[in-house]
Amino acid sequence: MSKSWRGFLVFISLALFILSTASAGFCEEASEVAQKGSSLAWWMWPIILFVFTFLLGILAVVAGVGGGVLFVPIVSSFFPFNLDFVRGAGLMVALSGALSAGPGLLRRGLANLRLALPMALIASTCSIFGAMVGLALPTNVVQTALGATIIAIVIIMATAKRSDFPEVKKADALSTALKISGIYFEESQGKEINWQIHRTPLGMLLFTGIGFMAGMFGLGAGWANVPVLNLLLGAPLKISVATSVFLLSITDTAAAWVYVNKGAVLPMIAVPSVAGMMLGTRIGVKILARAKPKAVKWIVVSFLFLAGLRALLKGLGIWG
């Protein structure tokens, strides 16, 4: 990676850090805002949120971390919005990203509809229950659980291995009955790869938990979808990543409706976040084509850990 790109990415990381620190400062005014209004003009907030999510979108792609999973812990830690609205916006961020990437992934045969639909049915149903529980529980309980979950996600991200082409000697009976298998062209090897899956019932069981957490915390669930599809079911890594993105478009839809109907999706928070994250993701994809710095992944994962820790301590009433 050239020095100029490295400098650019470090600049983005620093800008994100400064913005979040500044937001946290404004955040402390939050209780006063309720009584006498903020010193910051209302129109500054969507702009700050747009810039913040734009930078977050760039870093998310370069670091290979889903934007949805970064959004909720970081924005809820450093902005004055109630966690209900952050989770509603987080679902819209993850949903809009999945909706815009989905068509291309399906057309290229990387996302697989037959693999996604049974998993999506289970995950989306459970995400509704997750959303209901999340909106019913007291904020500090959800915040504490969110913090603990984010720290667990950081550990998964840091330790989980991935397998480009897992070996599946024999497809299980359920995946055979559902005809879940496929062929895709692997550019790096210049040949067609046949794939099939195994351990489908266990995978489906895990998607109940993934869906529940996605709904409860408003997180994109790529961090969990990919290991289950790739390491447990045995789908090739590219198929797993693409199908995971597509899966989110269904899982998050179900939970999003619960938040929408409750009034927990505020356009003032959701729209700048969706726009910033999508624009940032596009720029991030262009940067990624030129450079894939490992250091950025660790900066983002550290940032996520900090946000998780802050959420945990905030929920426990120790910090903020």
Place this chain on the structure above:
Amino acid sequence: MSNGTKPSEEQLQYASVLQKVGLGGLGILILGFFVYVLGLLPNIVPVNKIPEYWNLRVSEFVEYTGMPTGWKWITLLNHGDVISFLGIVLLAAASVVCMIAVLPVFIKKKDTHYILILLIQIAVLILAASGMITGGGH
């Protein structure tokens, strides 16, 4: 792309519908937001008042502002904040539209398992969208 790697008919149709609905939803989301913040239509909650409420739980927010919940917004489409909400609803509805669109392909192929999966999935999403199931409030 060889015949072996070519995605199935239903997958291509799903992609096509998803692209149209997704793009339309995003366009309306952005357009509606500008109508909202530029004050082109009256708002239920003035934009400058929103920061006074967004640190409240959603149940308190709804109580203080009188913002509609469920599908009550549909009768208030002459308001900027409701218009900006329309794009959100369209994005949330995208998947169910795609599933309804590909269902005939599965029926044509007599793919019983997936017809059943799709029918249950459509029912789940419609139930979630109906507003009949919501979380409790605090």
